[in-house]
Amino acid sequence: MANRGQRRGRSGGSATAGRRREIDNQGILPVLARSVREVEAAVQRGRGTSIRSRFQAIALLVREERQRVKNDPEIGEANRADLLKRLDGVAMILAKTAAREPHLFDLLADDAVPSDEVRMLKREMTQAAGLEAEPEPDPVTDEVAAARSERRVLPRSVVARQLANPFMAPDFSAPPPPTPQTQRLSTWELIGPLLSAFERASAGAPACMDLPEPTQFTTPGGLPLMRHQAEVVEAAREGHRTFLLADEPGLGKTAQSLLAAHAADAYPLLAVVPNVVKANWAREAEIWTPRRKATVIHGDGDDIDGFADIVIVNYEVLDRHVGWLGDLGFRGMVLDEAHFIKNKSSQRSQHALQIADRLRQRVARPLMLALTGTPLINDIEDFRAIWEFLGWIDEKQPRAALMAALEQTGLTPLDPGFYPAARHAVIDLGIVRRRKIDVAADIPERRIADIPVELEGEAARSIRDAERELVRRLLSRYDHAIAARAERPEGIDHQLVEHVAILVRDETPADDAENVFTMMRRIGQAKAALAADYAAQLARQTGKVVFFAKHIDVMDTAQEVFAQRGLKFASVRGNQSSTVRQQSIDAFVEDPEVKVIVCSLTAAGVGLNLQVASNLVLAELSWTDAEQTQAIDRVHRIGQDEPVTAWRIIAAQTIDTSIARLIDRKAGLAARALDGADAEVSSADLQLDTLVALLTQALQAR
Structure with missing residues (x-):
């Protein structure tokens, strides 16, 4: 303008x-x-x-x-x-x-x-601001306007499908859920204890339901299936209808869900997926269920096929389509990367749960699948929205099937034995968790190798000065609180340390001050060229390399370095169209001259198959272990025939090193809850953990 x-x-x-x-x-x-x-x-x-x-x-x-x-x-x-x-x-x-x-x-x-x-x-x-505003969008037609509610849309082809079958009857042919024989637990608050049951998981207790022996190991089109994939398909064929498919990334969850829908005849099927994998879902549907037509919703869905068997929509546009999606008559629903709905107050979560409830109102036992290799991002509470989507609980208590199983235990949350029994009852509803090491032994191992780099110049001095100032603010707050006490404690008051860290995290600092978030971004910018230079060396020595970064400017710097080194590269970013994104992926996979693909952690961290490479560089640290794991598993997945190494670039003598250690500690959450590992579960707030570590180290150094 x-x-x-x-x-x-x-x-x-x-x-x-x-x-x-x-x-x-x-x-x-x-x-x-x-x-x-x-x-x-x-x-x-x-x-x-x-x-x-x-x-x-x-x-x-x-x-x-x-x-x-x-x-x-x-x-x-x-x-x-x-x-x-x-x-x-x-x-x-x-x-x-x-x-x-x-x-x-x-x-x-x-x-x-x-x-x-x-x-x-x-x-x-x-x-x-007194400026020229963007023009109002074009008015919609009368028929679409009549279907709008809260700015929702109704594609023409969907209207045609509804008119072709105006008397679509609900399907309540399935048997009703079991009725509890007793009501001992009706007055108990049970959601908290159920979640706690997974937090208390003991070593050697993996979270996986008993799966049936497969009767066939090929798809209807003749493609081979691995045993772990065939087990889920067989369970759906035998009548199981809810799955939290939490296999480690890279074990083919998309294929399993499409084939489970085929085995259960759960058509039409709705797949709600991240925007970056919509095209990949359509491709997978064509591969695994070629006789079933798939359609992808873009924007207002003007070009979708309303008569398709599989409807694919991304979370970001659910608000426009939530109205008709709940009324089309879906018999199955898949949430890919289901941890996206972990925050129940978010619109995406509310829309997904709303559609799921409306499916259950029309179909007694629809096929419901939640797919995620990282169901626990920050806290055990991340389970809650996924369980609600699957119909295992509502906002306040377990639903009938789970309540009946809990009643059968004869225990209450006051009994120590309640927790392992309750965990087992939830798992039996459909949690499926397999690790690569257990079901795909032919996939080579992976490792994470930290590469420390020394920052130099004005940027390095500025970052270290900012870190010292942050530590000074923490110490000043701590000392002021101690001075106000009548008695000075012996040693470090760790409760006060955490309180001070919360205050500093939440305060609004002066304009020239920084917090952990902004410092980490500056560190990423400062080490961008060093990370890219290391990736260039890897590409020349070992072959194709995947380069991951969080921020656009870090990606820009890396691409400048690769261009200067004469390396041909591709790029996957969030602002690309699905066509351009797929062209970049195809170039990296198929063109031997394309040595590096520069990927956004947000846009490329899920749903992509990049196993043509066995080395990846993590130029910036993630805020969660789950995000780091998702990135690594773009390479470490079925089809990989070489050991995978993730080279994590760490800025030495900065908070980068502390945050890397904290990320590794946070990996214990899923290990304990899902894999039965005896691992420590750390706090959900990485910034708070970092501030606590900084202040504790400074106090110990006095």
Whole structure:
């Protein structure tokens, strides 16, 4: 837009203070500053779910304004730097806010699709800045408008399908769930104890239901099946209808779910998947169930086939289609990467649960599959939404089948034996967890190797200064609290350490101060070229390499290094269309000249098969072990015939090293709950853990 944003003086330094104040109160930046403070305050008051749309609208406007400022030739360099600094301030508040409400991170992804409400808020904020707003969307036709509810859509082909079968009757032919023989547990609060049963899991107790012996090891089209895949298909053929398919990534969960739907005749089938794997799901459906037509919903779904057997939709557009998806008559539903719904207050979770409930209202026992190799990201509570989707529990208590199984134990949560019995009862409902080492021994082992790098120059000094200042703030808070006490404790007060860490995590620091989140981003930028140089060496010595990063600027730096080294590379990013993304993947897999693929952890961390490589470089640390595991398992999966090594680039003498250790500790959560390993379960808040570690180390060093 020609008049987008305020015009600055061309030479920056000649403006008077009064003129500067006048300029600072013009244009989009003051609107963004006010709005982001409102969002921050709402999250601090515990109203994080109410500001999702405004949060995303601010993030999109910041991204657009940054691009405009960078490219506008009429802005002087001094003013350009000042504008970018102010935009960085808004972005930092967004990042801090998302750190307190992790479900907001999804809205910062490059491929996060804005809803109609987000677009409306963007227009309102643009108009409030006195700028030209984006044009209103074209009006919809009368028939679609009549079907809209809360800005929802109804594709024409879906209308045609409904008209072709207007008297679609519900299917209640399945037997009703068992009725508990007693009501001993009717007054007990049971959801907490059920979750605790998995947290208390003892070593040697893997979470996997008893699966039947397969009767066949080929698909209807003649493709071979591995035993672990055939077991799930056989269970569906025998009548089992709910599965939490939690196999380790790379064991073919997509194929198992498609073939289970075929065995159960659960058509039409709805698959809700991440945006980046929609095309892959359509490909997999064509491979494993070629006689079943699959259709993919893009945007408003104008080009979908309403008569298809398999409907594939991504989480980001569920809000537009939740109305008709619940009424089409699906007999089966799959949630891929089901941990995406772990936050029950998020829209994606609410829509998925709503559709699942409406399926159960029309079909007594629909086929319900939740697929995720990493069901526990932060906390044992991550199970709750998935269990609710599967129909095992509701918001307050177990549903009939699970309650009947718990009643049969004859135990209550006061009995120690209740917890292993309750865990077993939940597992029998359909938890399936197999490890590669157990079911796919022919897949070579994998290892994670840390490569420490020394940061140099001004960037390194600045990062270390920022870390020292952060430690100083922690120590100052701690010492002030100790000084206010009548008696000084002996040694370190660890409870106070955690309290101080929470205060520092949640406080709003001065403009030039930093938190763990912003420091980690700066560290990623500082080591980007070093990580890319290491990946280039690997590519020349060992062959193809997958390069993972979290941030666009780190990916940009890496690609510049590869270009300078004369290495041909491909790239997978969140802002690519599905066609471009697939072309990049095909180039890496099929073209021997393409040595490196540069991947976004957000856009490429799930659903891709990149086993043509056996080496990958993690240029930036993840915030969870699950995200790191998902990235590694793009390479370490069925079809891999070489040992896999993930080279994790760690900035020495920075908090990078502490966070790497904390990530490794967090891996214990799934190991204990699902694999029965005797592993330590750490806190769910990695930033808090990092601050606690920094303060503890500083106190020990005194």
